[in-house]
Amino acid sequence: MALFKKDNSWYIDYYVEGGRKREAIGPNKKMAEHALAKRKLQIAENRYLDIAKMSKVTFEQLSRNYLQYAKANKLSWGRDERSIRLLSKKFAGMKLSLITPLAIEEYKNERRQSVAPATVNRELACLKHMFTKAIHWDMTSINPVKLVKLFREDNARTRYLSLDEIDKLLSSISERVKPMVITALNTGMRLGEILKLKWEDVDLINRVIIVRRSKNGYSRDIPVTDQLYQALKPIDQSKEYVFSNADGNPVKSIRTAFEKAVLLAGLKDFTFHDLRHTFASHLVMNGADLLTVKELLGHRTINMTVRYSHLSQSHKRGAVDTLRFPDRHYLDTKANGQKKAKIVSASSAMT
Numbered sequence: 001m002a003l004f005k006k007d008n009s010w011y012i013d014y015y016v017e018g019g020r021k022r023e024a025i026g027p028n029k030k031m032a033e034h035a036l037a038k039r040k041l042q043i044a045e046n047r048y049l050d051i052a053k054m055s056k057v058t059f060e061q062l063s064r065n066y067l068q069y070a071k072a073n074k075l076s077w078g079r080d081e082r083s084i085r086l087l088s089k090k091f092a093g094m095k096l097s098l099i100t101p102l103a104i105e106e107y108k109n110e111r112r113q114s115v116a117p118a119t120v121n122r123e124l125a126c127l128k129h130m131f132t133k134a135i136h137w138d139m140t141s142i143n144p145v146k147l148v149k150l151f152r153e154d155n156a157r158t159r160y161l162s163l164d165e166i167d168k169l170l171s172s173i174s175e176r177v178k179p180m181v182i183t184a185l186n187t188g189m190r191l192g193e194i195l196k197l198k199w200e201d202v203d204l205i206n207r208v209i210i211v212r213r214s215k216n217g218y219s220r221d222i223p224v225t226d227q228l229y230q231a232l233k234p235i236d237q238s239k240e241y242v243f244s245n246a247d248g249n250p251v252k253s254i255r256t257a258f259e260k261a262v263l264l265a266g267l268k269d270f271t272f273h274d275l276r277h278t279f280a281s282h283l284v285m286n287g288a289d290l291l292t293v294k295e296l297l298g299h300r301t302i303n304m305t306v307r308y309s310h311l312s313q314s315h316k317r318g319a320v321d322t323l324r325f326p327d328r329h330y331l332d333t334k335a336n337g338q339k340k341a342k343i344v345s346a347s348s349a350m351t
Helices: 029-044 048-052 059-073 077-091 101-112 117-136 163-172 178-187 191-195 226-232 255-265 274-285 290-297 306-320 333-350
Strands: 002-006 009-016 019-026 208-211 220-223
Touching (some): 009 029, 019 029, 029 101, 059 117, 101 117, 163 178, 178 226, 178 274, 220 290, 274 290
Antiparallel strands (some): 009 019
16 A cells, blocks of 8 residues: 555545556545545455445535525525535545545534634534435445534524614614514514515515514514515515516625624624524513514524523513512611510520
8 A cells, every 4th residue: 555646636446346547636645644544444354345335426516416405495595505615625535535534624614713603513514414315326335424523503692683782783784784684673584584484484464474484494474563564565466586686686695784784884793693582582572472583583492592581581570670569568677677576585584
């Protein structure tokens, strides 16, 4: 078994079942050394034939197949497309057999230098599902991402806007994007759900929106508030999508416009998804029970909604603190203490 470099790429050379095999690994010598060591182990354990087909499939081939699947089956395929574009910077040109746990760890640590742990985790989740589908499609037999530990996330974060902050945001947002922000504030819908919303699912007469392609696979109904009604009514209903471009296709992204508005409004640590938290938080603070909030948000379990329970408790405390009963019905602690002391002294004198 040997390791050598030709042009700008490292190769591994080995024998299996009497035949000579040669694989191009790429410009990274360390990766080539790891690949050669892995082949030695696979051959020693008679597992080489199980991964033979895997060594022929490239990351690009899997990416193409996966994106076709995602566009047909996933509401969040746009996020997958972005993740794959970033993953390609590390894994482009690599065979699936060379995308090892070590290579994934390298990607994970490199990405962590520039983005948040949650962002890296979403990208690794995409890669993990890609390998899961690859197994189903008989492209590979193992999923290396399962051996990689994700970063710990602060799932307790629940950033929401106060009424004053909401006013600042709506005053700063462009007229084109404002109806989408108002929709998020009044429905708690995810951005993907809003951008894919069709007029056939909006009933302005009975004032209800039906979210058919929810993230958890279930549809849900959301009442249309007066503010949302006023925002949707002027929009052209002759097109298929509620929020569409001049060509009738749905708006793909509002990221730049939204981030500009957040900056102008002076908001800190705020994303479009936090509008969903704002919707839920204000519902709870206005007395809505968690089960109702769960149904409106489309959460699969109540555990996902419990993060808002502390808001209910704080407002319960505020409500209790407003109670005022006649003072004469309360015991005077100081007076009672003096009275108790006199009784004790009298008892002592008698004895």
